[in-house]
Amino acid sequence: MNRLDTDIIVDTDQGTDVIEMQPGQCVVIQCNHNIGTTFIRSLTGEDVSSCYRVSYRGELLPLAGPAAVKHVGIRCLDDGLYERLKVKEFLLFWMELHDVRAPLGEMLSQIGLSEKANEKIAKLSYSEKRLLGFAKSILHDPDLIVWEDPEQNLDLESCMLVRRMIDGLIQKNKAVLVTCSTLEQALSISNRIFRLTGSSITPITVQEQMELSEPEPGADNEELAAESSELQEQTPRLAKLIVKTEDKYVFIDPREIRYIESVEGMTYLYTKDAGITCTWTLAELEDRLKRFRFYRCHRSYIVNLDSITELIVWSRNSYSLVLNDDKKSKIPLSRGKFDEIKAIVGL
Structure with a gap:
């Protein structure tokens, strides 16, 4: 047929x-x-x-x-x-x-x-x-x-x-x-x-987020860039993620975040106790979480590596990451990310 x-x-x-x-x-x-x-x-x-x-x-x-x-x-x-x-x-x-x-x-x-x-x-x-x-x-x-x-x-x-x-x-x-x-x-x-x-x-159309990149300093302003970098190192930094919602900024300890999801242009951040709607794109959050243990496991998901408890192989081309929250959330893992995550967790 x-x-x-x-x-x-x-x-x-x-x-x-x-x-x-x-x-x-x-x-x-x-x-x-x-x-x-x-x-x-x-x-x-x-x-x-x-x-x-x-x-x-x-x-x-x-x-x-x-x-x-x-x-x-x-x-x-x-x-x-x-x-x-x-x-x-x-x-x-x-x-x-x-x-x-x-x-x-x-x-x-x-x-x-x-x-x-x-x-x-x-x-x-x-x-x-x-x-x-x-x-x-x-x-x-x-x-x-x-x-x-x-x-x-x-x-x-x-x-x-x-x-x-x-x-x-x-x-x-x-x-x-x-x-x-x-x-x-x-x-x-x-x-x-x-x-x-x-x-x-x-x-539901899942679109790949464009990666954000900043221009590298040119030869004419290398000295200015060095001074700026030195100033940033001297400035106290808050060890929390500042998340912009519709009408306020929320301070979140990154260790409390289990995963982040993007659906139809909206971004949702999930902690142990709550879900927060965020105005940042997934690419922007990925950039802000670089210094923490987070991984872009799928074009629609970022996951906290310390929250992963299991890696499930459903079939040759289908994988999920199981998290340690109460629901034991199963987060999809892109086929192209399988070897990467194996290397990260030491498999």
Whole structure:
């Protein structure tokens, strides 16, 4: 199949926005939990009052309807399982229902449940149940896969399995649509991201910030530059970062900063206790933090090196840095930065 012919349609006050789904591509909808649930239920036809619609091969229809069930695989957060069945029995039941002859062992290995094939679903962990649900949604080889917040409350190992499943689906030329609650997570999954807020949906375009550079002193003013440098060395310097907000300057101890994020032209600085909106660009903050232990790990992120606790390799081209804050924030690491960060941390 060369073209999926599926559009996600959002009716807004300003008109209609269309997200075109392409084979071999993952689209991420970044939104809060309630909006994400409404979005998915609207696509499946459960919520007809909302503003989200799906056009499949030119016709509006619910993705869970009989006309689309062969081509679409959906997994929602609140979807249940037949917990009295064993893992193997559950998958065989759905394979028979869809008239599928897929290798069961390969599917069990893909979701990390090979050793629990004969265990009852009721005894599985929350993460294992979610993985089994994802397997159910793709065992009939659909063209379009829709997953609601697939990594919510999953353990790290299960998150890695989910990423591998998404990568595998993309390699098979499938179209994947997922929702997630954080931008960090969205950026580490795909580069095609849309932010959904109520009835408004906008693409998130991440632009590389221009590096700031100052002209070097010429031969005629070398003496003046030397005097200026000497004066700066004699002037007492505050060991804090001065952050300019909309109406004031805030003094922050750099050691308290976990990471800095740039989204749609706005810069957000996160400490242990709060998030601060800042008028400095990411490039300006990078320059001001040169004498501290901060690293530009991604074109949209600066991270405090002392806050990093883990380096996750999701796939060959997808990496994240896990921080030591309460949320264990996962910050995306650019592919080109992987070798640099390994050298910095001594790997």
